[in-house]
Amino acid sequence: MTTSNARSLDERAAFLEMKAREVRKAIVEMVHSAQSGHCGGSLSAADFVTALYFDLMDIDPAEPRKPGRDRFVLSKGHACPVWYAALALRGYFPAEELSTLRRNDSRLQGHPVATYLPGIDATSGSLGLGFGQALGMALDARLSGRKNTVYAVLGDGELNEGVVWETAAQAAKYRLDNLVAVVDRNNLQNDGRADVIMPMEPIDKKFEAFNWRVLEMDGHDMRQVLSTLEKARERSGRPTCVIARTIKGKGVSFMEDKREWHGKPPSDEERRRACEEIEGRTP
């Protein structure tokens, strides 16, 4: 799939930056339409999710369950607007369906449900337990002799869950170097600053102590995102944790780094301002 490798890093990054704007706009519009959902954590993950879906992952929207495909698990399932947006824009299902988010009879449930939508392999929303499913997928790939990579996206607050560290130990025991955990380090969780609600630093040292390889990146610098995630999927004999330094609500100035925007829908006026900003129509 990644014929894009022939292009320069700059070209790829420029394309992805444009796509990430479309993803961000879709997130805001979807949550506005539902008047419910999580903008903040969707926007913080928008750049690396876009890079995975539009460049890095070996996937085929025409054949969503192709056996050797790379897997993506959104362990922080509340951020599913970013996933739904990426899937729709990548062609897994019609983009018009995005406006049905959280409505009765919709395939776009409040938290992601496996098999409801093409492209979604793991149910999540209850924090901590998507990661274990990703570990199972990595074991399954190894058992089946498949070469694919499994990506799991975790919130920094999600790291509070003890079960995350069970999975971390298990992955290291089996040297699952086909497993990549991306931690969305936006330093906010539901009740406030992640560092205050439950200090988890040093996160890098914790994963290293669990025998993981740890990489870090600026989660909003597309060139860094590309080069770091490319490195992450190289087999190293150990599972890899990528710490993405991000800003919750990134791309919409009034949402950026604000606790309130964890799970609040934008009003009509806020939606308008947000979309203008994302499209670059305001300074």
Place this chain on the structure above:
Amino acid sequence: MSLPPAKVPTRRAIMDRLVEAAKEDPSFVVLDSDIGYSTYSYLFGDAFPDRYFNLGIAELGTMAAAAGLAADGRTVFVCGYGVFLTMRALEAVRSFVCYPHLNVKILSSHAGVTAAIDGVTHQATEDLAFMSTLPNMTVLAPCDSSSARAAFDLARNTPGPVYVRLMRDPLKEVYAPETTFRVGGSHTPRRGKDVTIACLGDMVIQAIEASELLAAEGISAEVLDLYSLKPWDEAGLAESLDRTGALLAAENHQRRNGLGYELAAWCMRNGRSVPFSQAGLADTFAESGAYGKTLEKFGMDAAALARAARELVSRK
């Protein structure tokens, strides 16, 4: 006769009472797992920071900590979403809170499909089954602000573990503020003679609306609010069935192992063979959506209760 709208959800009403009570009673503590802005436990945390412990997104460890804090008799309120408190933390609730009979009070929000919009992972639709199955556990399910405030005092004053089931959205007010409630008690907000709708939580509101629909067609439905599910008011049900001779059990929960199964078993034990049916989730998961539409889709709205009641009356 329609019920006045509630200004606050039950999850908020109980927390306002908790903060009031904390001013006179310095002994109890409150735990939350990073969901304090949703449970409103932050109101307590802001007023009494020394007695408030936000233990991060870690429901199982939080429940174990509650058991430790309560080990010498202290009262501990644990706040969170019902799904996580009754499932991820279930073993700690069973073996380390209920078994040693500790004063841990679980204030559990997002009951049934009152959390409809968030989807199945956030809907506590099996919590009554889990909690009422545990020995030593008292289970309360208020329907409005007055009963939620009362549930706080019942939880605090009842020795041992108590589970209080709370709702996400503000619905209606059913009871006057001075109404009294007791563990093992019930209320009959509507009297009737043709059929009893036994219910709890938000289903009380749907049942009252159903009784109004039925009244228009000449069916007199009694609404029996079993706000205390464990222990529950067996004498109250017996009297009600003496009057009506038909029973509909309505719960925003799985039909299995909740209110309906409890009442059906009681009817069998006591030789009460009355026409009986249930409203609730019929061995299925619900889905995301608007609360009202979701109730309708899964047969728990007033119209569905009225249909079920009508059918029971026709079987008498």
